[in-house]
Amino acid sequence: MRAVIWDLGGTLVDTYPDVDRALASALDPQPGEELMGEVGQLTRISSSHAISTLAARHEVSERRLRTAYEATKQHWQEHPPAVMDGARELLAAVHGSGGLNLVATHRERGSATALLTALELPIDDLVCAPDGFARKPDPAMVLALLARHSLAPMDCLAVGDRPGDVIAARAAGVRGVLLETAGIELDAGDAERVTSLHAVRSLLDRPER
Numbered sequence: 001m002r003a004v005i006w007d008l009g010g011t012l013v014d015t016y017p018d019v020d021r022a023l024a025s026a027l028d029p030q031p032g033e034e035l036m037g038e039v040g041q042l043t044r045i046s047s048s049h050a051i052s053t054l055a056a057r058h059e060v061s062e063r064r065l066r067t068a069y070e071a072t073k074q075h076w077q078e079h080p081p082a083v084m085d086g087a088r089e090l091l092a093a094v095h096g097s098g099g100l101n102l103v104a105t106h107r108e109r110g111s112a113t114a115l116l117t118a119l120e121l122p123i124d125d126l127v128c129a130p131d132g133f134a135r136k137p138d139p140a141m142v143l144a145l146l147a148r149h150s151l152a153p154m155d156c157l158a159v160g161d162r163p164g165d166v167i168a169a170r171a172a173g174v175r176g177v178l179l180e181t182a183g184i185e186l187d188a189g190d191a192e193r194v195t196s197l198h199a200v201r202s203l204l205d206r207p208e209r
Contacts, residue, residue: 001204003100003151004090005142005169006123007160008107010044011179011197012091013115014082018072019043023050026068027058037183044162044184046106046135073111080118086197091122093201100124100149104141104158104168125149136160137167142174159200163188177203 009015024031024039031039042050047069055062091101102125105112109128116123125148127133127141134140146153153173160166161179163186169176177200178191194200 001094001097001099001157002155003102003145003149003157004094004204005102005104005145005156005158005174007162007165008103008105008112008115010084010161010181011159011165012084012087012103012121013080013119014084015072015115016040016043016181018075018081019047019069022068022072023054023065026065027054027060040181040184044181044186046162046164073114076115076118080115083119083121084197086200087121090197090200093204095122097204099204100151102145102149103127104136104145105129106135136162136164137171139168139171142168142172146172146174157200157203159197162186163191166191 006012020036020039020043023043024035028035039050039054042053051062051065051069055065094101101123103123104127106129108130112126112128125145127144129135129141133144142158146156156174158165158169158174158176159179160176161181163178166176166178166188176191178188178193179197180193180195
């Protein structure tokens, strides 16, 4: 395995708790389990989808929800979210075998770089949709990383927490693995799934079935 192409938020960094809480609290100062579950299901598609859908369902302005979402980035400047369990070990394992850790994210470069720097995550390259790439499930970001590092698709693995991550990887010819979130049901077809990053370790040296 010459490279792993990671998603960032929700895959390497545990951003969902803060984002979900911020959006739910913008709708109800004391959100209950049902509302948190509703928000969580939507943010696993995308934050933008969650904001537009919640605004329509709850008859609030998208601006109100967007402001709450952006506030999480300010919060992270002093209190960054936790690294996902097993992420540091996996990043080290990839580097230890001579591979590259690459990131393809929808997050703005400034926000993504700030998270990676604050958490000291050893990433070799970063591609961000706002830099001019189509968002996943379009394979543009994955293809850009393959081309930039002269990588053959069959020599790479892609790991993400949303169906779009897996679809983008497959469209680029890369094996994609979906990191499932407990309690969240996602329609990702017959995608290969893991319930924790620790389970990805065995895939690094195992050929695709």
